[in-house]
Structure formats: C-alpha cells, structure tokens
Amino acid sequence: MEDQYLISIIIPTINRKEQFNALLASIKKSEYQNYEIIVVDQNGSNLLDNIITGCKEDFSIQHYKVNFKGAAKARNYGALFAQGELLCFPDDDAEIFPNTLSIACNSFNQIDCSVLFGKCIDKSGKDSVLKFNTKAAYLTLQNHDNMFVESTMFVKSDIFKKYEFDETFGIGTFYGAEEGYDLILRMLTANISIYYNPILKIYHPQKKGNYSETLAIQRVFSYRCGLAHLCMKHKLYKKLLSRSFKIIAYLSYLILFDRAKVRYYLSELLGILAGVIVR
Structure with missing residues (x-):
C-alpha cells in the first residue's frame, strides 16, 4: 500500500x-x-x-x-x-x-x-x-x-x-x-x-498585461528588483545583462512606435538597476 x-x-x-x-x-x-x-x-x-x-x-x-x-x-x-x-x-x-x-x-x-x-x-x-x-x-x-x-x-x-x-x-x-x-x-x-x-x-488566473495602469508599473518595478537581487546573489550576470539589453532595445522601438508602453518598460529597467544598486 x-x-x-x-x-x-x-x-x-x-x-x-x-x-x-x-x-x-x-x-x-x-x-x-x-x-x-x-x-x-x-x-x-x-x-x-x-x-x-x-x-x-x-x-x-x-x-x-x-x-x-x-x-x-x-x-x-x-x-x-x-x-x-x-x-x-x-x-x-x-x-x-x-x-x-x-x-x-x-x-x-x-x-x-x-x-x-x-x-x-x-x-x-x-x-x-x-x-x-x-x-x-x-x-x-x-x-x-x-x-x-x-x-x-x-x-x-x-x-x-x-x-x-x-x-x-x-x-x-x-x-x-x-x-x-x-x-x-x-x-x-x-x-x-x-x-x-x-x-x-x-x-491560477492569468496575469493581465496592462501597460499603463499604475499598479502594474509598480509591480513590474518590484519584480525586477527581485530578479536583479537574485542574479547578484547567485552570480547570474549573463541572465541579468541579457534581460537588460532586451529591454533597452525594446524601449528604442517603443519610443518610436508605441509610447503607451514606455513607462512600463522603463519601470522594468529601473527596477533592475535599483535591484543591483540597493544591497
């Protein structure tokens, strides 16, 4: 049994x-x-x-x-x-x-x-x-x-x-x-x-992607602080740099073609930076 x-x-x-x-x-x-x-x-x-x-x-x-x-x-x-x-x-x-x-x-x-x-x-x-x-x-x-x-x-x-x-x-x-x-x-x-x-x-309900809502922008900032903290703790520098460069490249596109999402992805990038800086 x-x-x-x-x-x-x-x-x-x-x-x-x-x-x-x-x-x-x-x-x-x-x-x-x-x-x-x-x-x-x-x-x-x-x-x-x-x-x-x-x-x-x-x-x-x-x-x-x-x-x-x-x-x-x-x-x-x-x-x-x-x-x-x-x-x-x-x-x-x-x-x-x-x-x-x-x-x-x-x-x-x-x-x-x-x-x-x-x-x-x-x-x-x-x-x-x-x-x-x-x-x-x-x-x-x-x-x-x-x-x-x-x-x-x-x-x-x-x-x-x-x-x-x-x-x-x-x-x-x-x-x-x-x-x-x-x-x-x-x-x-x-x-x-x-x-x-x-x-x-x-x-688990789907996480709805709302790129202009203040709560979503605050959430992605906080989540990316966590990602950066993880990568620094475990020395996952390649993962951290890869995500950062992808966001930077995407921001360049959004500034030209989809400005409604700029605040969201800028907040994501700032979250990564804050997660690295704040120790």
Whole structure:
C-alpha cells in the first residue's frame, strides 16, 4: 500500500476575501482528505474570521494573524506549525483541482524526489503565470526554466525547514519576486532532488498585461528588483545583462512606435538597476 502523506497546505493571505474563500472551497472538493490547512493572515483586520469559523467543521484549519507583511516570511512562519510530511504553498488567489493532492502524493510515492513542482493553468486549461514545459523532468542547475512556480510546489517538510524561503525576496518586500527561484537554486546547489510533473495542476488566473495602469508599473518595478537581487546573489550576470539589453532595445522601438508602453518598460529597467544598486 502506498504511503498516505499528511499534507500541510500553508496559505499566506492579504486583501483577498472572495478568492480566499474560493481556494478553501476547492480544497473541500479534494478527493484526497489527509491534509491540514494553515492560514497566515496578514490583513490586520477581521476580514477572514467568518469564513474560517464557518470552515472549521469541514477542515483541520489553523488561523494565525500576524503583524508583518511578506509572502516568503508568511510561508516560513506557517511551516513552523505544520505537522505534515509534505508542505505546499498555494497563492490566495489560486485553487486546487479535485485530484491535485492525490497526484502530488502519488508522485512522491513513484518518483525519487524531495521537491515536486506542477503547472498553473487558467479556467480554460491554458498555461498561466508562464509558459510551462510540456514534459516531466528533473530540474538541474542547467535546465530548470519554465518548470517551477512556488504556488505549485510540494516539498518534504524536513527538506524545506533546512532551506526555507529567503525573506528578503517576494511580495511585501523591496525585492518583490524570485523567492521560489532563489530557493530552488540553493537546493539544486546542495543536490536536492527536484522534479517537475506537468500532470500536477493548480488553477491560477492569468496575469493581465496592462501597460499603463499604475499598479502594474509598480509591480513590474518590484519584480525586477527581485530578479536583479537574485542574479547578484547567485552570480547570474549573463541572465541579468541579457534581460537588460532586451529591454533597452525594446524601449528604442517603443519610443518610436508605441509610447503607451514606455513607462512600463522603463519601470522594468529601473527596477533592475535599483535591484543591483540597493544591497
């Protein structure tokens, strides 16, 4: 008989009520029932209290209200209370499918790995967040592009607690992205076995490209600060220079033919520069 892992579902959340409720509803429909839910609530209010109280008859759910901001820090905090052999960290605007947890458990039983990634799809079944590889594979330092997003990660608890997320990265910090990338690079350097299985799917809405909205411009600045911080930390200078030169070349085109996007890509370039300069 294959192992039935206890899965700790750790959810950092802020400023999302309907999406959070939809995530819990999707977990309730899971065909795999050996799990616990740990909510790290960064709202600073009672926004989610009624939802969580209403779910306690259906779930093993722990609710921790915290006075800090930051997705990486919240994930690490939630892991402190996890009893599961496996941890996962869905975004608070994501949803799981009925077979997501079963596929994750079966994958660990059938594949020699300590960390497992799947893919994000939208409601139509198309890849979301990024264009994922179509074939399953082990990640390596040379081959890992398009095979990981932290929202799809399942990781053995003892392994995660050795490495954790670097809390200087991610949403809620100056370096607003790449906490997952940093984690897998550190793990791969230490020869931790990481596997990508595209059969493992989690719903995540598409990231809409709005090049003139102030929030989108602020977001891309923060994300590129994270990319630059990652590249400087891990000496990925070629990646950093390649992205910078592509933006510069594209900006030259936009200035002549599509000025509506100039602020967005200029913000991206400035984010890279800020991520290098601010240490």
